[in-house]
Amino acid sequence: MKFCDYPDRELMMLSLADRIAGELADFLRRQDRATLCVPGGSTPGPVFDTLSGTDIDWSRVSVLLNDERWVPESSPRSNTRLLRERLLRDRAAAAQLLPLHLNTATPEEALDDLAEEIRPHLPISVLLLGMGADMHTASLFPGADRLAEALAPDAPPVMALRAEAAGEPRITLTAPVLKEAMRIHLLITGPEKRAALERAQGLDVMEAPVRAILADATVHWAE
Numbered sequence: 001m002k003f004c005d006y007p008d009r010e011l012m013m014l015s016l017a018d019r020i021a022g023e024l025a026d027f028l029r030r031q032d033r034a035t036l037c038v039p040g041g042s043t044p045g046p047v048f049d050t051l052s053g054t055d056i057d058w059s060r061v062s063v064l065l066n067d068e069r070w071v072p073e074s075s076p077r078s079n080t081r082l083l084r085e086r087l088l089r090d091r092a093a094a095a096q097l098l099p100l101h102l103n104t105a106t107p108e109e110a111l112d113d114l115a116e117e118i119r120p121h122l123p124i125s126v127l128l129l130g131m132g133a134d135m136h137t138a139s140l141f142p143g144a145d146r147l148a149e150a151l152a153p154d155a156p157p158v159m160a161l162r163a164e165a166a167g168e169p170r171i172t173l174t175a176p177v178l179k180e181a182m183r184i185h186l187l188i189t190g191p192e193k194r195a196a197l198e199r200a201q202g203l204d205v206m207e208a209p210v211r212a213i214l215a216d217a218t219v220h221w222a223e
């Protein structure tokens, strides 16, 4: 794990957007397409705002979410909605969105179709993750009903998980897909999450699922 401590959030969001754009540009110099995978939630919006205006060949970038809450896109809880509003605009409007949601009653009904669309875009080139104070990342929540399966090396690329802390049912990329990403960034803010990250390092991955990606991640933190 590499830890980057920034003097303030604004500087962190700008530097991180710049770094992600640089990494994507590097991949695009060496290969036809690149895959960028990002979290929803309340933290990454400012990174998206900057990233969406960066001058890279977005038409060769596939964008997908780490996880999605099983709500319609009209819901303020929809991560897809956040992506459309904050990332897939300006220059980044040319990127291809790989959906992580379909209009089915349950995520289970959509898994096969979504996995089929995602598979050709793996491995992820640049992965940005968030973390909850309970040490979940993506929708790998401690105590989730199928957490052990989602952490297993032979897990399918996407799974449906349910956890009390998650609210709605979730669909999430699983640990092997996250771990095989070529670049991994974890974005966290505030003292509570910093303490959680420190705690996570002494815990089992079932108690602290963020550990699944921690060894290979660069952590970006600001107060």
Ligand SMILES: O=C(O)[C@H](O)[C@@H](O)[C@H](O)[C@H](O)COP(=O)(O)O
Residues within 6 Å of the ligand: 039, 040, 041, 042, 043, 044, 066, 067, 068, 069, 079, 129, 130, 131, 132, 136, 137, 138, 139
């Ligand atoms: O849909 C989600 O909830 C996310 O993808 C999730 O994994 C998120 O990154 C963390 O929960 C942190 O969320 P905050 O940034 O809102 O604290």
